[in-house]
Amino acid sequence: MKKTALYEKHVALGAKIVPFAGYDMPVQYSGVTEEHFAVREKAGLFDVSHMGQFFIEGAGSRELLQYVTTNNVDTLENGKAQYSCLPNEDGGIVDDLIVYKMEEDKYFVVVNASNIEKDWNHISKYNTFGAKMTNSSDDMSLLAIQGPKATEILQKLTETNLSEIPYYNFTVGNVAGVENVIISNTGYTGSGGFEIYFDNANAVKLWDAIIEAGAEDGIIPCGLAARDTLRLEKGFCLYGMDINDETSPMEAGLGWITKFDKDFVSKEIFAKQKEEGITKKLVGFELQDKGVPRHDYAVVDAEGKIIGKVTSGTQSPMKKIGLGIAIIDKPYFKLGSEIFIQVRNKNIPAKVVKMPFVA
Structure with a gap:
């Protein structure tokens, strides 16, 4: 298993360490609920x-990213970031990712940990444009300072005016x-909050500085478990759970990052889905009775016929109910539809609702 530059710090803080995406990662410190709140x-x-x-940089970098991602790279300006995905040749998703435009002909791409090699090979396969590609995954660290006090805490440590950096924008400082x-x-x-990327050598220094700067504001270390409950309450997809090589952006509700004013991998498949409609879709649901939905639990109709499956589920710390995301057959993916989640051989009533679950 790989270890991040902060592994020893996590152990010293008493974090529970678990294997995740090839790394030994902290799943929790003080507890999921405390970290969530x-x-x-x-x-x-x-x-x-x-x-x-x-x-990804140099001549051909823009053309390469434009072809391998669904979103329109041409709308990016220097200092802006863009959520997008890599479609495969069969209309599925290789990965979801963020593309940062550093400067003209220089892009920074952030991908999911479990897909690093897969994404690298996929993008490389289409690099007939001559772009220079560098995999810096093993050399860089990433810290996420999140929450309503996050900006205030980070501002203590930088002269960069963070209030001048809008959502999905960035700077180097x-x-x-x-x-x-x-x-x-x-x-x-x-x-809300910020994510910061830097060389591994500075990981401990920056971690300690942020914890110290945020002590009076109540900042605490958080693990992957709280990250999962937090993202789920907001209806954010997780690759490998909600989306995968067989899910199309249309089925995943990612039509908004699929731009048809350019050419890209599987464009024809997605255009057909947009025109003819889809037969299954990712939706949010809330249980109407007690229970905790989990990944791969069956979704059934009133007669007990299987109409889909749960992709992500949890007990929401904020709403104190079971909720989740499921991929469901037409017409049950319509808002307000009554569905049932099979939890321990019991069909628990649920309702298809609009995401996010928590405003």
Whole structure:
């Protein structure tokens, strides 16, 4: 198993370590519920250095990314980021990712940890444009400072005016005396905050500086378990759970990042789905009775016929009910539809609802 540059720090803090995407990662420190509410109400600090980072630059970099991603790279300006996905040749999703435009002909791409090699090979396969590709995944660390107090805490450590960086924008600056830090107004919790990228050598220094700067505001270390409950309450998809090689962006509700004013892999398949409609779709649901839905639980109709399956589920710390995301057959994916989740041989009534679950 790989370890992030902060592994020893997590062990020293008493984190519970679990294998995840080829890394030994902290799943929780003080407890999932406490960490969840810290991020919703104050601030939490996550080590997500297991994520992958590629630099794609030089002549042909724009053309390469334009062809392998569904979103329109041409709409990016320097200092802006874009959520997108890599479609495969069969109309599924290789991965979802974020594309950052550093400068003209230089892009920074952040991918999911479990897909680093897969994504690299997929993008490389289409690099007939002559772009220079660098895999910096093993050399970079990533910290996510999330929550309503996150910006205030990070501002103590940098002269960069964070209030001037809108959502899905970024800059490169100095944080706690460390130069060349990518400071990005992004995150996976839905509670606001920043993500910072930097060389591994500075990981402990920046972790300690952020924890110290946020002590009076109640910042605490947070693990992957809270990251999962937080993203789920906001209806954010997780690759490998909600979306995969067999899910199309249309089925995943990602039509908004699928732009047909350019050419890209599987464009014809998605255009046909857009025109003719889809037969299954990812939806949010809330249980109407007690129970906790989990990945792969069957979804059935009133007669007990299987109409889909749960892709992600949890007991929401904020709403205190079972909720989740499921892929469901037409016409049951319509808002307000009554469905049933099979939890331990019991069909628990649920309702298809609009996401996010928590505003």
